[in-house]
Amino acid sequence: MSDQTAHSLPFDVSQTLKRSESIRRERREMRTRINEYLEDPLIARLHEEAMSAGSFVPITLDLTHVCQLRCEGCYFFSEQLDNSKAPKDETVFLEFVRRERARGTNFITVLGGEPSLQLERLKILHENFRCTTVTNGLRRIPREGFEGMGIAVSVWGDHEIDRDLRGAGKIDVFARALRNYKDDPRVIFYFTVSNANADGIESAVDEIVENGNLVAFSFYEDWANRGGEFDQTKGYARALREIYRMIDKHPAQIVTTAYMAEVAAGRKMLDLTWGHDMCPVVSSGYNPELDEWHGSAEWRRRNKERLSNGQPYHPNHRAIMPDLESVRRCAVGEESDCSKCHNAYARYVWVMLNRNKHTRTRQDFINWVTSAWTFCLGTGAIDRNRASEVLPRVHELTRSARDESLI
Numbered sequence: 001m002s003d004q005t006a007h008s009l010p011f012d013v014s015q016t017l018k019r020s021e022s023i024r025r026e027r028r029e030m031r032t033r034i035n036e037y038l039e040d041p042l043i044a045r046l047h048e049e050a051m052s053a054g055s056f057v058p059i060t061l062d063l064t065h066v067c068q069l070r071c072e073g074c075y076f077f078s079e080q081l082d083n084s085k086a087p088k089d090e091t092v093f094l095e096f097v098r099r100e101r102a103r104g105t106n107f108i109t110v111l112g113g114e115p116s117l118q119l120e121r122l123k124i125l126h127e128n129f130r131c132t133t134v135t136n137g138l139r140r141i142p143r144e145g146f147e148g149m150g151i152a153v154s155v156w157g158d159h160e161i162d163r164d165l166r167g168a169g170k171i172d173v174f175a176r177a178l179r180n181y182k183d184d185p186r187v188i189f190y191f192t193v194s195n196a197n198a199d200g201i202e203s204a205v206d207e208i209v210e211n212g213n214l215v216a217f218s219f220y221e222d223w224a225n226r227g228g229e230f231d232q233t234k235g236y237a238r239a240l241r242e243i244y245r246m247i248d249k250h251p252a253q254i255v256t257t258a259y260m261a262e263v264a265a266g267r268k269m270l271d272l273t274w275g276h277d278m279c280p281v282v283s284s285g286y287n288p289e290l291d292e293w294h295g296s297a298e299w300r301r302r303n304k305e306r307l308s309n310g311q312p313y314h315p316n317h318r319a320i321m322p323d324l325e326s327v328r329r330c331a332v333g334e335e336s337d338c339s340k341c342h343n344a345y346a347r348y349v350w351v352m353l354n355r356n357k358h359t360r361t362r363q364d365f366i367n368w369v370t371s372a373w374t375f376c377l378g379t380g381a382i383d384r385n386r387a388s389e390v391l392p393r394v395h396e397l398t399r400s401a402r403d404e405s406l407i
């Protein structure tokens with residue numbers, strides 16, 4: 001359109017046309033930049049593999065209200081979320097599966113309680129959805145019938161700290177998990193780091209690698225108010241330094257990239273700052289006929305506000321309670337303070353849904369594509385048997401995301 005034509009149009013129409021043309025130009029330029037980045041065979045391969053996993057339509061589900069442990073700092077029991085009981089009636093569970101399939105859900109992060117205590121129902125979920133099951137590792141999820149499932153085993157420190165925080169000072173949960181999942185390709189051990197357990201990261205990671213498993217990192221949130229070095233508001237500098245060292249020591253077995261560690265430990269992603277107004281995993285799309293809202297009217301209102309603020313989110317996402325009907329604010333409990341939240345899943349989804357923001361430079365795109373690829377690896381959508389061949393190259397690509405002041 002010539003300038004002359006635009007000038008003859010009413011002002012607002014002319015402005016709208018100019019805006020549309022500018023958006024189209026930006027999109028064209030973005031596509032050109034992406035095509036240039038994809039000329040690199042490794043970036044193209046990671047992109048291709050992540051895209052072949054298809055789109056994720058996720059929910060989180062507390063499969064049961066029961067657990068063998070009472071870990072210190074676990075939001076589930078500290079907020080009495082176990083007051084919501086899993087139904088005994090199998091038909092209620094099967095109806096839930098049918099309902100979620102009909103809604104288009106194709107990916108479930110299975111939480112709890114402890115999901116391995118409900119193996120029959122877990123198997124049905126695995127047959128109907130792609131699942132990542134988060135487990136304390138005390139009870140083994142058998143291979144038969146659960147082939148290809150993503151299993152995330154939690155570890156909260158070296159043997160001593162883990163026993164202290166999770167095993168009531170008695171049970172060596174970490175040692176039992178290692179025994180149960182030796183050389184199991186379905187498993188990634190998620191080591192939850194804080195500055196308090198930073199000194200134990202190396203020995204624990206060495207042991208996990210020796211056990212034939214992959215390692216990822218998540219970030220401890222001090223909901224039990226232990227304070228001191230456990231307090232996440234003081235940052236994770238010591239822990240991050242150890243994560244970088246572990247990436248260098250075991251590049252073929254560490255799944256978390258320097259970029260994801262930075263985003264999850266900090267509060268920034270490019271020009272955005274983390275908070276509830278950014279969170280992509282708040283529950284959305286309540287159906288008043290089906291869902292019971294668990295929690296305060298205030299959080300329901302704030303979630304709705306969040307979902308209309310223009311920041312990307314998963315429209316299907318719900319955090320479903322053990323009764324299979326109640327929906328709560330987000331994957332963690334309502335009392336958790338969003339400004340202190342470092343939930344690794346929420347941060348991953350934040351990065352993934354902000355692809356367009358990660359196209360300005362080649363390094364931004366690398367940071368995005370490696371996050372998408374490692375996320376898919378975590379869900380089991382990418383074959384973990386080939387992970388060790390690719391991961392060292394992924395870490396080389398993301399080395400520059402490290403916080404130089406910590407090195």
Ligand code: SF4
Pocket residue numbers: 275276279280281282329330331332336337338339341342343346
């Ligand atoms: S606590 Fe974390 S995951 Fe939950 S709504 Fe707040 S920012 Fe999101």
